[in-house]
Amino acid sequence: MARTDARFRSAFNELLDTLAELPVAAALPSEVQLSQRLKVSRTVVRAALKALDGAGIIHLDGREKMMLRHPLAEDRLTLREDYISRDALEARFLDWVLRFDVPAETPLNVAQLAKQFNVPPHLLQEFLASLGQFGLVERRPRGGWRLLGFTADYAVELSDFRSVLEVNAVRAVVCQPDDHPVWPALAAIRRDHLSLLDRIDRDFHDFSPLDGQFHSIINSVVNNRFVTEFQKVISLIFHYHYQWDKTMERHRNEAAIKEHLRIIDALCARDGATAEAAALSHLATSKETLLSSMRGHHLA
Amino acid sequence: MARTDARFRSAFNELLDTLAELPVAAALPSEVQLSQRLKVSRTVVRAALKALDGAGIIHLDGREKMMLRHPLAEDRLTLREDYISRDALEARFLDWVLRFDVPAETPLNVAQLAKQFNVPPHLLQEFLASLGQFGLVERRPRGGWRLLGFTADYAVELSDFRSVLEVNAVRAVVCQPDDHPVWPALAAIRRDHLSLLDRIDRDFHDFSPLDGQFHSIINSVVNNRFVTEFQKVISLIFHYHYQWDKTMERHRNEAAIKEHLRIIDALCARDGATAEAAALSHLATSKETLLSSMRGHHLA
DNA sequence: CCCGTGGTTTTTATCATTAAAGACACTAGA
DNA sequence: TCTAGTGTCTTTAATGATAAAAACCACGGG
CATH class of the missing domain: 1.20.120.530 (GntR ligand-binding domain-like)
Structure with a gap:
């Protein structure tokens, strides 16, 4: 498919929280204001508003955004914050290499390691590329990576x-x-x-x-x-x-x-x-x- | 779609060259020998042999591989060697940054640059990641890259x-x-x-x-x-x-x-x-x- | 005239697909 | 029985397609 909608989901839930503090029939702030408050792009805000309209929580009509009812607990979207940060990845990778004493010349399996470290594969790829400069890993001639090892x-x-x-x-x-x-x-x-x-x-x-x-x-x-x-x-x-x-x-x-x-x-x-x-x-x-x-x- | 079959194509053409030196009705070497000679995997060799069989240039039957006719010029597969090497990419990128004096803080457009430099986007991505360590580029908070510039x-x-x-x-x-x-x-x-x-x-x-x-x-x-x-x-x-x-x-x-x-x-x-x-x-x-x-x- | 809005375009992150590589097991012939 | 070769299958990484996110632009109402 495509990129995850995690950003949309968390924005949607945050928006529910803001709505909870407003009285019914109140008018909502402008898209720009909302996007600034939620720290996301207007595209996301618009998508969230549309979803709220579809759920019958607000009524959208041009620039009129009216609160219809208070949001309920079941309106919230589930989201799982799986992925770890770049620094955490660095730490985990070094930990793996140094602690388990991975032998030199080990071919690295990007897909498997990505699963192990809970990151999308291409982030791991990028990370390996950045490590390359420090001589810890090397690109294999035809695809893949090889651990040069901490010898x-x-x-x-x-x-x-x-x-x-x-x-x-x-x-x-x-x-x-x-x-x-x-x-x-x-x-x-x-x-x-x-x-x-x-x-x-x-x-x-x-x-x-x-x-x-x-x-x-x-x-x-x-x-x-x-x-x-x-x-x-x-x-x-x-x-x-x-x-x-x-x-x-x-x-x-x-x-x-x-x-x-x-x-x-x-x-x-x-x-x-x-x-x-x-x-x-x-x-x-x-x-x-x-x-x-x-x-x-x-x-x- | 999927990865290109450039490897198959060049192997096929190389195989045609080897065949041109053999007499008609001669038996071909084994798959392993061919794969070693062409420096590709057996999978590619087998695919090429199958294609040759289909084109009526050889006859395949189990381990019998007999030459039927000499290959013609039109049997060759077209291939375009578009992509440049990693070193060439490095040179081109530095050339671009230094020669055109790209200002600092310029956001880099991966897709466009990839086209400009004739590399697949993810290779450019990888390249940028490796440059990151030298402080020439930086990852932007939410996606994309920014050129820090050669100040x-x-x-x-x-x-x-x-x-x-x-x-x-x-x-x-x-x-x-x-x-x-x-x-x-x-x-x-x-x-x-x-x-x-x-x-x-x-x-x-x-x-x-x-x-x-x-x-x-x-x-x-x-x-x-x-x-x-x-x-x-x-x-x-x-x-x-x-x-x-x-x-x-x-x-x-x-x-x-x-x-x-x-x-x-x-x-x-x-x-x-x-x-x-x-x-x-x-x-x-x-x-x-x-x-x-x-x-x-x-x-x- | 300016801010806010809707529509549109650009761009990036992710995923499904597929070529390539390699492993394993089987077969034919010595 | 042993070896060289083949058939089949699994694994893996490169690539195009695509959806989400961000940026852009023109319009309309105050």
């Missing part, structure tokens, strides 16, 4: 790339003037780090969001859409992996906090060389953690 | 990103051992640069491919799929812009050759600091050229 090679190259970007960011930070917002932000996150370090035995789980914030502050001074875009993917993948590798989590996180503090202190002292070195060493640790987490996962 | 901001950020990657590459080059293939490659391209410098007055147009080679050699030591991917886009965009900015081309190219030589010499001397500085300065020139080319283009 060790991939992880190494991703980490290396991350290092390049992040060291660059660290270098940029020390060049910022004293009134740049990055300085108070760093001071604030430094306090958060110290606070978490105090209660690390109990709250070591709280490190993951803090880690995300820290790296995002560092990268925020680099005002570059390409960096930002990549940072999104990088943090997503690192975040996902950390979630599952529970070995030595307390110890690991404590060490990472201390590494972060070394970087922060060097940055606040405007000591570029030391900050860079500290960042490099932190990123190297991070890479090792990612790789060992993958090895552990493979053995499991 | 000055975009060019600046692209150039900056390029600098980050390329300086990183330069740093990597000086760390390579003496037997790494990058050294002979650099020596060779150094000779090419000197040779072009000698005949710059006449052959200054030959610089563009040389420039591409040079940057690709530098980046080849960084074995990273993300870098490679980005490098592709970067070189594409720079290449396109250089093509049109004809002002001072001879002078510009001569200067660029000398900058390249400074980088190469520093690299060959394993002088990382000098090489890095030379690269930075070259990239800054490059960025300026790109920006001024855009300004000139805007005024035109």
Whole structure:
């Protein structure tokens, strides 16, 4: 058939709600006003009005729209909000690839995956195309897709790339003037780090969001859409992996906090060389953690 | 309807060509052999054989496939190779955006563009999705696409990103051992640069491919799929812009050759600091050229 | 003259259809 | 019995048709 009428249905039901508040025989607002209120196109409003007219709830006659009776519960149209958002799809897909350790070179079945993820097939198609740039999937010569897989090679190259970007960011930070917002932000996150370090035995789980914030502050001074875009993917993948590798989590996180503090202190002292070195060493640790987490996962 | 039978048609015609070399009453090879030779599935081969049987060119009977008569010119099926490849689409699209200076925020009409570029709409859709990651286009809230445009901001950020990657590459080059293939490659391209410098007055147009080679050699030591991917886009965009900015081309190219030589010499001397500085300065020139080319283009 | 309305056109999202690919099982001949 | 080849069937993705949604336009009443 064609596109779903979900938009029409929800607009129709919302319209019923508005009608319920009007007295019988009242005149309805204009089509444009209704479309603005319901945040849909006039086409949808007109279709809904026609349906209401057909159901005998209102009477349509040119620009005269008169309320005939109050709507009942059974007038409502059923609607099922099946489909998930693009971000949710991204999360689900990565979850699927990383958690179930889908082997490299797996051919992807668009129709089946679309069903599994509750999205229309062509949205999945589009999503795969956008992933293609990150080298996670590949178009097969004659139709279809192939998962290139989250291999060790991939992880190494991703980490290396991350290092390049992040060291660059660290270098940029020390060049910022004293009134740049990055300085108070760093001071604030430094306090958060110290606070978490105090209660690390109990709250070591709280490190993951803090880690995300820290790296995002560092990268925020680099005002570059390409960096930002990549940072999104990088943090997503690192975040996902950390979630599952529970070995030595307390110890690991404590060490990472201390590494972060070394970087922060060097940055606040405007000591570029030391900050860079500290960042490099932190990123190297991070890479090792990612790789060992993958090895552990493979053995499991 | 359904997918086109272009595959069947071209296989059929190829099969006619093979038959032309066989004598009448000869037995044909097996389906598997034919499918391997024509590089199509057995399904297509069988369909083609059936069609040949129907046309009275061969006689099919179980595994007996006998040649009845030689094929004629009118036996061939017509086929129109309309569609262009993915790379060609990329080139055409960039060409369209950059050359005609399509303004930012332009809503893109998928159906119309697909016609214009001679591709099926869903391929264009897929292509746009893959471009999305590079921040050139964006999905509109309720369907459709919007061109974000190749603005000055975009060019600046692209150039900056390029600098980050390329300086990183330069740093990597000086760390390579003496037997790494990058050294002979650099020596060779150094000779090419000197040779072009000698005949710059006449052959200054030959610089563009040389420039591409040079940057690709530098980046080849960084074995990273993300870098490679980005490098592709970067070189594409720079290449396109250089093509049109004809002002001072001879002078510009001569200067660029000398900058390249400074980088190469520093690299060959394993002088990382000098090489890095030379690269930075070259990239800054490059960025300026790109920006001024855009300004000139805007005024035109 | 301007806003609101109805009609019309354009454009996108979805679905049914069908070609292509491949899997499986069967058959003939060595 | 084994192998090469064929017949049949299932699965899958590309494509055209089509309905929903949005945009456009001209008209008419205040």
